[in-house]
Amino acid sequence: MARAPARYLVYFQYFGTRYSGVMETKSDQALVGVQNYLQEAAAKLRPSCPVRFHISSRTDSGVHALANAAHLDMPRPPGKADFTGHQLAHALNRHLRPEPIRILSAQRVPSTFHARFSAVSRTYIYRLLLGCAHHSQIPVFERDLCWAPPGGPLDIAAMRAAAELLLGTHDFSSFRSPGGPAQPSPVRTLLQLRIRPGPGLLARHGPLGELEFWEVKVKGRSFLYRQVRRMVGALVAVGQGRLSPGDIQELLQRKDPRALPPHAMAPARGLFLAAVEYRQQDLAIPEEELSALS
Structure with a gap:
C-alpha cells in the first residue's frame, strides 16, 4: 500500500512586477503567475505525480510579497525518503533561479493543514x-x-x-x-x-x-x-x-x-x-501521523 505524500508549509517571497499575480495562469501568456514557476521547480524534483502549490493569499500583478505561504504534497518514488524542510527549500530555490522568487522556509505539517483556510491573520x-x-x-x-x-x-x-x-x-x-x-x-x-x-x-x-x-x-x-x-x-x-x-x-x-x-x-x-500567521497547534503533526512516518 502506497503511503500518503508528505505535506509541507512553505513561505516564499517575490518581486511582483515580473508576474501576472501569484496565482497560476496559462503558460502562453506574456506574464504568468508565481505559482507557475513554483510548480515548475517542484516538477524538477521528480515527484511521482504532479505537485500543486495551494496558495494562502492571492496577490495581483505588481503586488509584492515579503512572505506569502502555500502548502504542497510532495509524493516521492518508492524507496526515496521524504525531503526535510531544509532540503526541500534548498532544492526549490536551486530550480527557481534566476527568477525573483525565493523559498524562505519549508516545514512538515499535518495532512489536514491548509495554507489558505488555516491562516489566522494576514x-x-x-x-x-x-x-x-x-x-x-x-x-x-x-x-x-x-x-x-x-x-x-x-x-x-x-x-x-x-x-x-x-x-x-x-x-x-x-x-x-x-x-x-x-x-x-x-x-x-x-x-x-x-x-x-x-x-x-x-x-x-x-x-x-x-x-x-x-x-x-x-x-x-x-x-x-x-x-x-x-x-x-x-x-x-x-x-x-x-x-x-x-x-x-x-x-x-x-x-x-x-x-x-x-x-x-x-x-x-x-x-x-x-506575513501570514498560523496557530502552532495547527502546524504540529499528530502522534499517529508521526508514527506512520517512521
Whole structure:
C-alpha cells in the first residue's frame, strides 16, 4: 500500500512586477503567475505525480510579497525518503533561479493543514513616498516598490483619524473592487491599521529636499478583492483633503462598491504581503501521523 505524500508549509517571497499575480495562469501568456514557476521547480524534483502549490493569499500583478505561504504534497518514488524542510527549500530555490522568487522556509505539517483556510491573520504593508513633485523624482531603486501620491504633503493626523473608523468588524462592500471574484460575505475584521514612518532603500534626498517614506500597515484574517488598495487610496485622499474622515464613515455605511471615488485606489506597486500567521497547534503533526512516518 502506497503511503500518503508528505505535506509541507512553505513561505516564499517575490518581486511582483515580473508576474501576472501569484496565482497560476496559462503558460502562453506574456506574464504568468508565481505559482507557475513554483510548480515548475517542484516538477524538477521528480515527484511521482504532479505537485500543486495551494496558495494562502492571492496577490495581483505588481503586488509584492515579503512572505506569502502555500502548502504542497510532495509524493516521492518508492524507496526515496521524504525531503526535510531544509532540503526541500534548498532544492526549490536551486530550480527557481534566476527568477525573483525565493523559498524562505519549508516545514512538515499535518495532512489536514491548509495554507489558505488555516491562516489566522494576514498582514499587508503599503509604502508611500512623500516629497516628490513629479514621478521622475522617485529614486530608481524605489520605482516599483512604492507610490508617490501627487499634490504635496499629506495630513497624517487626518489619515490616522480616518483609519480609526475602519478598525474592527464592518461590511466593507464600499472598499471591495467591482467585478472581482465572488466572496460569500463582505464582512471583515481589521485587527490593525497603522500609519507610521517607514524606511527607504538607498536614496533619501530628492532634488527639492528630503524624501519621506511612510507605511500603512493593515492586519486582518482575510480581505475582500483589492480592499487594502482601496482603503489606502481613500486614506491618501483624506490626507490630500479630497475626502474627510467623515466621508470614510459614510462610505462604510453606504455598502456600495461604486461609492468609492474612481481616483481613490492605490496602485499595486506599493503593496506588500508581509506575513501570514498560523496557530502552532495547527502546524504540529499528530502522534499517529508521526508514527506512520517512521
